Amino acid sequence: MAAANYLTSEDQFLCSICLDVFTDPVSTSCGHNFCKTCITEHWDRKHKIHELVPLKEEYEGRSAGKTQAETQQMIQKKRLKIEEIKQSVDLSKEEADREVAEGVQVFTALKESAERGQANLINTIKEKQKTIENQAEDFIKELEQEISELEKRSSEVEQQSFSSGRFYFEVQVKGKTEWDLGVARESINRKEEIPLSPEEGYWSIWLRDGNEYRASDDPPVLLSLKSQPQKVGVFVDYEEGLVSFYDVDAAALIYSFTGCSFNGKLYPYFSPCDNDGGKNSATLIISPVRVN
Template sequence: MSAASCLLTEDQFLCSICLDVFTDPVTIPCGHNFCESCISKHWKTNTSCQCPNCKRVFNPKPELHVNTFISEMSAQFRQSIHVSVRMCEKHDKLLELFCKNEQMCVCMLCSVKDHRTHDVVPLREEYEGKKAELGKTEAEIPQMIQERRLKIEELKESVELSHKKADREIDEVVEVFTALKESVERSQAKLIHTIKEKQRETEEQAEGFITELQQEICELEKRSSELEQLSCSEDHLHLLQNFTTLNAAPPTKNWTEVRVHPPSYEGAVKLFEAELKRVQQCEVDVTLDPDTAHPKLLLSKDGKQVYDSDVKKNLPDNPKRFNCCVCVLAKQSLSSGRFYFEVQVKGKTEWDLGVVRESINRKVRVSLSPKNGFWTIWLRNKNEYGALADPSVRLRLRSDPEKVWVFVDYEEGLVSFYDVDAAALIYSFTACSFTGKLLPYFCPCNNNRGKNSAPLIISPVNHTE
């Protein structure tokens, strides 16, 4: 029986009335088969007992009996369909249609109830279409594989060239910075030696003066003792004979004019300036990014100046813009190597300067500290300087800087601030742990009714020949 079932097609097990697998199949005299309930219902709704397929009329109405053979075969077929998941779980009907809208197989009842507005086609039609597409894709796959293999070879060659170029650049960088490091070390040693020599000369000069003064003190004490003895003497002759000699003023310098001047460190300044020239080779042409500027800030057309206008403009919000702090970032970023720029702060009573991590929160007010991604210094109340470290550090400067030099060494984890005109270090953040890109940070602070109206100006480095 199983061998015979393999020769039968799917259509031979379907009732032509309900289009489903036979349930209690019966055979009418013309030889066509139907579900017992389907043909009985059909004859009840019609005036004559007619075959739905061949239209043959039977009179009288034939007696119906279940065809056990077809019933058995239908049961096996139904079971095989369930095993291959060809039946609709919702309606227990054969999945013979395909909904293109939802890309799923459906039965006749599904198409009428749940998918009536969708594009539904016979399952076999969709199958043939997909099979044709698969055949086309199968034919194209070898070419696609070949194209990708060629691309892999191309990428490998590109990576190899990039690797060689990177090695050359690394060698050049190592050579340059090794030479720079050696030069800095030599300059440092020379500077320390110069300062120590000048300090030694100062100390020797002071010791010489002290020795002379001590000798004169001893001489004066001796003269005082002799004069005291003479004044108490009753020998008139002795007093007259020695009065002129003992009463004469002892020879001495005019010590009020003697000064020990601190050593001059002009040599140290010159060495600093020499190192400054080398570091200036890392200068970056920094321009301000208007998309990050707080709505109260005004930027110059060339992107080199910024100040607080005291008026909040109606600007479109974007993820890059600061909403709480009156600050702005630069367009240029740093994720390796060295970075150098100068900012004029002349005439301002308050400002913040430094670099920040690109990922900082720009929509809320946060404390400016390295743990929050800020490496900055600031000025408050005209002459109160601070470094916003963890914790903050109060800075005592000899003079108020008019131009600040900001220098970053990404690999060394270093952010340094210098007073350019005084050739003096203001503050350094060391052993920093940088991740991602760093951006220059500028905060001109509030206008304060015109008291702090001067702009922060990104100035070009004045390279000396």
């Protein structure tokens, strides 16, 4: 619709004598426009002005008018606009034709595919589902194997005892809200519930309520940590009487017991604590002990 409006407006710039777009336009004293050549020739032939203008107004005297530079500029702009609109219409038509052609191709391809392979589509879906199930089964087997190995390692660590030298092990505590870990004497009291302290044969640290860390010294020491450890390293130097705990990822010391008197075999000590309604269900993962 916009293109039609622009095209009809071109009539305003047609000479009423030659019926073409103005060439070297001039204006008469009454305000009408003509080609300079057209109006001059008609004046020379002594035509009456009211025969040339649409309103058939009468004028006295002869006037060759004056050149309208602004009118020429407007005419040129209108011509350019007309060409622009024509080009825009052509481009729109080409785009529409192309989209129609592409749409027909897609529709045809889909129709042919549907007619040719409905049973193939079902088989493809079933094959993909089977592949997913097989991958899941393989992944579960890998996890079960890893769990078995971790349980074996944990058992080995728990059964390992030391009575000299240095040893070190790591415990992953990621996802836990409560835990205890450290080392304990072989001679600890296992029949009664006793406080964890060096006097009772425990050198350990523990977590409660997700963010409260303490060392089981006498009295217990509240620990202020910059970040929550995801893996804790435990180092023991038997002869030096030293037990140190480290944040493995941050390579930072958490706490050290010094001047310890071990008097007998030491065993790694762990407690995952209560499940707490699933909030503390993560597993303590223990790495093998390394002995120096």
